[in-house]
Amino acid sequence: MKRVEVDVAIAGGGPVGLMLACELSLAGVKVSVFERREARVKQSRALTLHPRSLEILALRGIAERFMARGRPLPSAHYAALDTRLDLAALDTTFGWTLILPQTLTEELLEARALELGVGIHRAHRVTGLQQDDEGVSIEGSCPEGAFHARSRFAVGxxxxxxxxxxxxxxxxxxxxxxxxxxxxxxxxxxxxxxPAVVRVGAEGTLLMMPLGDGVHHRIVVCDPDRLRVPLSEPVTLEELSVATRKVMGSDYGMKSPFWLSRFGNETRIASTYRQGRVFLAGDAAHIHLPAGGQGLNVGLQDAMNLGWKLCGVLQGLAPASLLDTYHRERHPVGQRLIQDTLSQSALFFGFHREGLALREVVARLLRVPEANRVLAEQIAALDVAYPEAVLPAPPGMEAPPELVGRRLRDLPLPSGDGTRRSLYELLHDGKWLLIRRPGAPTATSRAPRAELPGAWARWTSVVVADLPGEPAALRGGSAVLIRPDGRIGFVAR
Ligand SMILES: Cc1cc2nc3c(=O)[nH]c(=O)nc-3n(C[C@H](O)[C@H](O)[C@H](O)COP(=O)(O)OP(=O)(O)OC[C@H]3O[C@@H](n4cnc5c(N)ncnc54)[C@H](O)[C@@H]3O)c2cc1C
Structure with missing residues (x-):
């Protein structure tokens, strides 16, 4: 029997498992990923990385790797409506969605994980799990026969x-x-x-776009007369061609399929993201119609949220109760994702007159910039905020609900010595960041490190710089303590 002992065992080496492994390993936590497949699948389900996902990659200094392989698109569709969502108008460095096939996202995350020393065990299928007061035992099958992993925590x-x-x-x-x-x-x-074709009518719904490899197009088509075909029934090129001709009047000479599949709108969310020492992230925690290209993106953001919390607890820097905030912060985001994709389902598959009329109305409303921004921010995940403090405030600091948990966009931070570093650059190490305004006369600003006691000092980088100008409420303050995921943690007035 092969035996592995680690701090965290992750089942699943998809994008979410790999992202989480990177976060843990960055902080020096010993982590193993157990992935049942021998090799990555070549076909890509997801094709996009949305703004907040690009921001979290930038928070760790790896966004450029992804940008170099993808194609930015400054707008996104909502339920294939005629009015597109304007991502360029959003308050972020990344005012676009990055067209990047999932297989490349996984390749890049895996390369990063290997750089950071993550143990990735392929052809390892998890089949058993028990937890006790001390840790979690995972069993499974592998090329050597069977494996047993013992860890303090496990993530599905x-x-x-x-x-x-x-x-x-x-x-x-x-x-x-x-x-x-x-x-x-x-x-x-x-x-x-x-470049992209969208059609919704009585004959069915169709979306067609280049896959980004210069060779293939992705066609997604729903035939109202064949809604109940079981997902397990194999798809033929003929079936795809017939459905495409029904909606578009042509099949555009389709041939040489690289991937043919079916997907549905099964919609579920785990009742809890944490049970004792076991956590769920990504599709293990939520599934839904892949509308608006959100599943992978929300999963990466789950991983970001869980990663630094596990690190803090494992390294004795935070109380175990910090881990409860993973469910408290991310479950509502999962629920909103479910609401959003259900609402997009209704619009996507409104083949009847009422449905088509509703599509028209919503498309018209989205021409109002404010309405457009609300949905654009939601798809981009830029509007997520966590208004409860995750830890007790350090001395001299407070957690005003209007600021706590708000994400900060990347921006240059001019410092007293004339250098300008970007906020996200200062968070590359995955620690908390204390930004202290030069000369601010508060208890928190006397000396760069002595101002934060004990564990805080070990878990925090300190910089003396002008505070970010946005949100405006930060301007009058003397210091802000930023969470490892780039959100406001605490402020000193
Ligand atoms: C048609 C389609 C289009 C989509 N388009 C988008 C999009 O544009 N944007 C977007 O954000 N999302 C999109 N999604 C959703 C996206 O693909 C998923 O949300 C994403 O793959 C979830 O990542 P994950 O790591 O949680 O799970 P997965 O990618 O499913 O990875 C899970 C991994 O766990 C492994 N595994 C499973 N069981 C075991 C076991 N017992 N032991 C060990 N390993 C195991 C699997 O082999 C797999 O590698 C789309 C989905 C579909 C179906």
């Missing part, structure tokens, strides 16, 4: 059919799929002149 990032979720007996309430949608990544010998 093992996707929609999560074994960890089942083994931990975490309920996954929600609704079954009521429709099935065809997906094909194919070569078009007569591609349309427009």
């Amino acid at each position: 990032a093992d996707g929609a059919r999560s074994a960890v979720r089942t083994l931990a007996e975490i309920p996954f309430p929600g609704t079954e799929a009521t429709m099935s949608v065809l997906l094909g990544d194919v070569v078009l010998s007569e591609p349309p002149s427009a």
Whole structure:
């Protein structure tokens, strides 16, 4: 029997498991990823990285790697409505969605994980899990026969059919799929002149866009007469062609499929993201119609939220109660994701007259910049805030609800010596960051390190610089303590 002993065992080496492993390893936590597949799948489900995901990658100094491989698009669709969401108008350095196939996202995250020394065990399938007061034991099968991993904590990032979720007996309430949608990544010998095609009508719903590899187009099509076809039924090129011709009048000479599949709108969210020493993240925690390209993005953000909290507790820098805030902060985000994708489902599949009329009304409303911004911020995940302090405030600091948990965009921070470093650059090490205004006469500003007691001092980098100008409420303050995920933690007035 192969035996592994680590601080954190992660089941699932998809994007979420890899992102979490990077966060843990960055802080020096010993982590192993157990992935049932021998190699990464070449087909990509997700094709996009949205603004907040790009921000969290930038918070760790790796966004450029992703930008170099993808194509930024300054708008996104909402339920394939005629009015697109304007991402360029958002308050972020990343006013676009990055078209990047999931397989590349995974390749880049895996490379980073390996750089950081993560143990990635491929062809390791998790089949058993028990937890006790001290830790978690995971069992499974592997090329050597069987493995046993002992860890302080375990995370199920093992996707929609999560074994960890089942083994931990975490309920996954929600609704079954009521429709099935065809997906094909194919070569078009007569591609349309427009880069992206969207059509919703009585004949069905269709989206078509280049896959980004210069060869294939992705076609997603739903035939109202074939909504109940089981997801397990194999898709043929002929079926995709017939459905495409029904909606568009042409199949654009489709041939040479790289991937043919079906997906549905099964919608569920785990009743808890934490059970004792076991956590869920990504698709293991929430599944839904892939509308608005959000699942992978929200999963990466789950990983970011959980990562620094596990590090803090494992390194004795924070009380174990910090781990409860993972569910408290991320479950509501998962619930909102569920609401959003259900609402997009209604718009996507409104083939009847009432549905088409509703689409028209919503598209018209989205021409109002403020309405457009609300949905754009939601898809971009820039409007997520966590208004409760996750830890007791350090001496001399407070946690005003209007500021706590708000994300800060990246910006240059001019310091007293004339140098300008970017806020996100200062968070690359994954620690808390205390920004102290030069000459601010408060107890928190006497000396760069002595001002934060004990564990805080070990977990915090300190910089003397002008405070960010936004949100405006920070301006009058003397110091701000920023969480490792780039959100406001505490302020000193
Ligand atoms: C058609 C389609 C299009 C999509 N488009 C987008 C998009 O544009 N943008 C977006 O954000 N999201 C999109 N999504 C959703 C996105 O693909 C998922 O949300 C994302 O893959 C979730 O990542 P994950 O790491 O949580 O799970 P997964 O990617 O499913 O990874 C889980 C990993 O766990 C492994 N595993 C499973 N069971 C075990 C076990 N017992 N032991 C060990 N390993 C195990 C699996 O092999 C897998 O590698 C789309 C989904 C679909 C179906």
